[in-house]
Amino acid sequence: xxxxxxxxxxxxxxxxxxxxxxxxxxxxxxxxxxxxxxxxxxxxxxxxxxxxxxxxxxxxxxxxxxxxxxxxxxxxxxxxxxxxxxxxxxxxxxxxxxxxxxxxxxxxxxxxxxxxxxxxxxxxxxxxxxxxxxxxxxxxxxxxxxxxxxxxxxxxxxxxxxxxxxxxxxxxxxxxxxxxxxxxxxxxxxxxxxxxxxxxxxxxxxxxxxxxxxxxxxxxxxxxxxxxxxxxxxxxxxxxxxxxx
Amino acid sequence: xxxxxxxxxxxxxxxxxxxxxxxxxxxxxxxxxxxxxxxxxxxxxxxxxxxxxxxxxxxxxxxxxxxxxxxxxxxxxxxxxxxxxxxxxxxxxxxxxxxxxxxxxxxxxxxxxxxxxxxxxxxxxxxxxxxxxxxxxxxxxxxxxxxxxxxxxxxxxxxxxxxxxxxxxxxxxxxxxxxxxxxxxxxxxxxxxxxxxxxxxxxxxxxxxxxxxxxxxxxxxxxxxxxxxxxxxxxxxxxxxxxxxxxxxxxxxxxxxxxxxxxxxxxxxxxxxxxxxxxxxxxxxxxxxx
Amino acid sequence: xxxxxxxxxxxxxxxxxxxxxxxxxxxxxxxxxxxxxxxxxxxxxxxxxxxxxxxxxxxxxxxxxxxxxxxxxxxxxxxxxxxxxxxxxxxxxxxxxxxxxxxxxxxxxxxxxxxxxxxxxxxxxxxxxxxxxxxxxxxxxxxxxxxxxxxxxxxxxxxxxxxxxxxxxxxxxxxxxxxxxxxxxxxxxxxxxxxxxxxxxxxxxxxxxxxxxxxxxxxxxxxxxxxxxxxxxxxxxxxxxxxxxxxxxxxxxxxxxxxxxxxxxxxxxxxxxxxxxxxxxxxxxxxxxxxxxxxxxxxxxxxxxxxxxxxxxxxxxxxxxxxxxxxxxx
Numbered sequence: 001x002x003x004x005x006x007x008x009x010x011x012x013x014x015x016x017x018x019x020x021x022x023x024x025x026x027x028x029x030x031x032x033x034x035x036x037x038x039x040x041x042x043x044x045x046x047x048x049x050x051x052x053x054x055x056x057x058x059x060x061x062x063x064x065x066x067x068x069x070x071x072x073x074x075x076x077x078x079x080x081x082x083x084x085x086x087x088x089x090x091x092x093x094x095x096x097x098x099x100x101x102x103x104x105x106x107x108x109x110x111x112x113x114x115x116x117x118x119x120x121x122x123x124x125x126x127x128x129x130x131x132x133x134x135x136x137x138x139x140x141x142x143x144x145x146x147x148x149x150x151x152x153x154x155x156x157x158x159x160x161x162x163x164x165x166x167x168x169x170x171x172x173x174x175x176x177x178x179x180x181x182x183x184x185x186x187x188x189x190x191x192x193x194x195x196x197x198x199x200x201x202x203x204x205x206x207x208x209x210x211x212x213x214x215x216x217x218x219x220x221x222x223x224x225x226x227x228x229x230x231x232x233x234x235x236x237x238x239x240x241x242x243x244x245x
Numbered sequence: 246x247x248x249x250x251x252x253x254x255x256x257x258x259x260x261x262x263x264x265x266x267x268x269x270x271x272x273x274x275x276x277x278x279x280x281x282x283x284x285x286x287x288x289x290x291x292x293x294x295x296x297x298x299x300x301x302x303x304x305x306x307x308x309x310x311x312x313x314x315x316x317x318x319x320x321x322x323x324x325x326x327x328x329x330x331x332x333x334x335x336x337x338x339x340x341x342x343x344x345x346x347x348x349x350x351x352x353x354x355x356x357x358x359x360x361x362x363x364x365x366x367x368x369x370x371x372x373x374x375x376x377x378x379x380x381x382x383x384x385x386x387x388x389x390x391x392x393x394x395x396x397x398x399x400x401x402x403x404x405x406x407x408x409x410x411x412x413x414x415x416x417x418x419x420x421x422x423x424x425x426x427x428x429x430x431x432x433x434x435x436x437x438x439x440x441x442x443x444x445x446x447x448x449x450x451x452x453x454x455x456x457x458x459x460x461x462x463x464x465x466x467x468x469x470x471x472x473x474x475x476x477x478x479x480x481x482x483x484x485x486x487x488x489x490x491x492x493x494x495x496x497x498x499x500x501x502x503x504x505x506x507x508x509x510x511x512x513x514x515x516x517x518x519x520x521x522x523x524x525x526x527x528x529x530x531x532x533x534x535x
Numbered sequence: 536x537x538x539x540x541x542x543x544x545x546x547x548x549x550x551x552x553x554x555x556x557x558x559x560x561x562x563x564x565x566x567x568x569x570x571x572x573x574x575x576x577x578x579x580x581x582x583x584x585x586x587x588x589x590x591x592x593x594x595x596x597x598x599x600x601x602x603x604x605x606x607x608x609x610x611x612x613x614x615x616x617x618x619x620x621x622x623x624x625x626x627x628x629x630x631x632x633x634x635x636x637x638x639x640x641x642x643x644x645x646x647x648x649x650x651x652x653x654x655x656x657x658x659x660x661x662x663x664x665x666x667x668x669x670x671x672x673x674x675x676x677x678x679x680x681x682x683x684x685x686x687x688x689x690x691x692x693x694x695x696x697x698x699x700x701x702x703x704x705x706x707x708x709x710x711x712x713x714x715x716x717x718x719x720x721x722x723x724x725x726x727x728x729x730x731x732x733x734x735x736x737x738x739x740x741x742x743x744x745x746x747x748x749x750x751x752x753x754x755x756x757x758x759x760x761x762x763x764x765x766x767x768x769x770x771x772x773x774x775x776x777x778x779x780x781x782x783x784x785x786x787x788x789x790x791x792x793x794x795x796x797x798x799x800x801x802x803x804x805x806x807x808x809x810x811x812x813x814x815x816x817x818x819x820x821x822x823x824x825x826x827x828x829x830x831x832x833x834x835x836x837x838x839x840x841x842x843x844x845x846x847x848x849x850x851x852x853x854x855x856x857x858x859x860x861x862x863x864x865x
Contacts, residue, residue, distance in 0.1 A: 050730060076732035088727045090720060101720050104713050105731035113714040113745070120713070163731070280646050334826055339642055340589060344782070344825045347591070347775055351818030359812065467771055471653035474646055508664060511657025518650060519635060526638055 003197035009058035033212030041221035079166035102159035130162035150181035260496020261396030265451030269444025275483020285470030286353035291449025309371035324445025368456025481531020571756035576780035576792035578749030584787035587722030592652025598769030600625035600754030614678035629747025671765030785831030
């Protein structure tokens with residue numbers, strides 16, 4: 001059974017085909033990189049996997065069960081989490097509150113209008129744990145608006161990890177980071193245990209190459225090349241459509 | 246038979262008035278993305294101005310049409326001032342802009358009450374259009390038919406403006422994509438002022454034209470505003486065709502509702518709005534969902 | 536924390552002793568009005584402040600409960616039946632409102648709630664066989680809970696105070712609860728909340744229902760206080776007044792709507808003593824607040840206060856109610 005399977009996925013906006021018959025098979029525990037130049041349809045593909053967009057045709061399966069028709073809000077409950085390319089956090093709240101919201105999203109407690117959220121020790125504890133994992137334990141109580149871009153990127157990852165996902169989708173986690181910050185985030189991702197399958201999209205190939213075991217190259221919504229890191233890098237089609245020479 | 250036919254004519258007349266009110270409302274909404282809650286007040290203000298000009302002011306009596314145009318120009322200038330002085334201060338904050346228009350509508354309503362008092366003010370029907378025409382067995386008041394004609398003329402003029410002029414092209418571009426319009430070098434901010442003034446002017450003109458039919462009274466603003474809102478929700482914002490169709494539907498529903506179910510006339514309006522909201526939230530001819 | 540508890544206790548003592556230090560029955564009545572308008576504003580604040588859903592038709596909802604109670608009392612039903620059915624009617628109408636208006640947010644929400652509110656006004660005005668049109672419905676008696684008569688201003692004040700305190704507790708608990716946190720999340724980042732596993736629509740719907748409950752309670756108090764209901768209570772001005780209470784005090788804060796309700800009620804009753812032009816002043820306050828103090832009086836003052844503390848070099852107390860995004864913002 002694979003962690004994530006896309007079968008003949010198609011999506012178009014008007015006449016523009018943004019996803020063309022995409023097939024993808026990610027094994028459990030795998031680190032998959034999806035690359036492609038800007039406009040290749042990477043984020044659109046992610047949005048279909050998370051259900052924010054509905055594919056025109058094709059199937060999406062998570063851990064062997066078909067989730068094509070499952071509403072996007074149910075998918076985190078089935079073990080899927082994602083980070084965003086443009087950071088969409090809650091800037092007025094503290095970092096730990098942000099992570100608590102992620103935890104709460106999967107808990108039946110989220111419907112409870114009677115208890116005091118601040119006194120839910122288990123949630124706060126787990127939020128702090130998740131923050132320690134990404135190295136932000138010391139500034140957990142700081143309002144998000146007083147943090148740096150790199151720190152926010154880590155909060156994103158902490159929020160995703162806090163949900164204890166089986167499949168983690170990372171949308172350009174290195175974008176906009178300095179070299180040092182990139183290195184830190186990279187370390188952080190490498191430290192995530194193997195029971196989490198990770199799929200990352202990135203348009204800058206060099207940044208994420210180390211991360212990948214298998215690479216899928218997307219171009220104009222179509223899978224052009226797929227294989228191990230070495231295979232894809234060596235493939236002439238990669239050079240042609242992606243590296244541009 | 247006569248009853249039904251007369252009711253139909255009345256419906257279309259009322260629909261024509263609604264169109265004059267809603268066309269500007271819809272344009273402003275389409276371009277600035279805000280429902281202009283002063284629109285009912287501008288209609289009422291125009292009607293009061295018209296009544297004063299026609300009835301005589303400072304020893305001068307004005308011809309009905311002159312009065313209508315003067316009222317339209319005055320209120321258009323007022324609209325431009327609102328846009329320049331107040332809405333301009335809140336760029337991009339649509340919610341705040343809507344609330345400001347709401348505040349202004351209260352000020353205008355109270356101003357009218359202060360100046361013209363609480364009693365209804367009648368606007369005299371222009372002499373040339375007094376009386377009725379006989380068509381076979383039926384008698385129609387000329388003025389009501391004339392209102393339909395005026396609305397058609399205004400609709401065509403607006404269509405020409407939007408479709409055939411440079412200004413119209415800029416407005417259409419702004420309605421379709423305000424950001425893109427800005428990028429290609431259209432001075433959207435000036436366009437806002439022009440469209441706001443234009444919408445205000447048409448609303449005031451509609452107020453004067455509607456004066457002989459509705460009479461002018463405090464509360465006319467609150468009576469008209471929701472009708473314009475429903476027309477735009479129904480027809481779709483930013484669409485001239487939507488305003489035409491929406492106004493006619495509401496005109497017919499409202500008049501037939503009043504004749505057949507007088508107690509629930511307002512409620513009858515609600516049904517098409519609900520249906521449209523459920524089935525086609527951008528409205529019949531709208532380009533975007535508010 | 537300590538200063539907060541002391542302030543709360545002082546406020547409570549002041550409220551309980553109102554009939555003893557207020558100069559007369561008129562002022563006790565004004566205070567009762569402030570309290571039930573505050574309940575109304577707290578209800579609207581759940582949506583406009585914490586949910587980012589600005590409703591301009593809330594007076595319509597208040598009116599439905601008020602009319603329901605008045606109609607039933609007029610028809611000869613007892614107070615308990617009238618009150619319970621009025622609350623249920625308010626909740627059912629709120630559910631209908633919510634289903635129709637929650638299809639959109641932002642401007643669309645304003646438009647639809649405004650249209651719905653106006654339709655209720657139209658019904659109140661026109662459906663004469665039920666509402667008695669412009670003449671309104673009179674209510675001839677007030678309930679007698681546990682045998683106490685609420686006929687006097689003081690007795691009615693205490694009844695309103697008890698209900699008000701219960702409502703404040705309900706809102707405070709809700710705002711601190713997970714569901715409250717989720718609601719604020721859907722205000723700030725609806726898409727993100729959805730991706731985190733929240734049912735955004737349902738959260739908003741339940742927020743509407745809580746708002747509807749408070750509004751219905753305020754409606755019942757309104758009709759018993761005035762012993763009269765007419766379409767005027769349901770019109771756009773009334774909805775706008777409620778919104779002004781929320782925005783002027785500070786949307787998305789606990790204290791804001793209460794301060795706003797006090798401000799509007801006091802200005803209205805004081806001003807009406809001098810001039811008739813309440814609407815003009817209402818409109819002007821609205822414009823000034825939206826343009827110059829969009830965050831509202833409570834957060835605005837809190838900000839100035841903290842600034843002043845810092846100026847004097849004293850350590851500041853950060854415990855003030857978390858200022859959050861004003862509903863007036865986009």
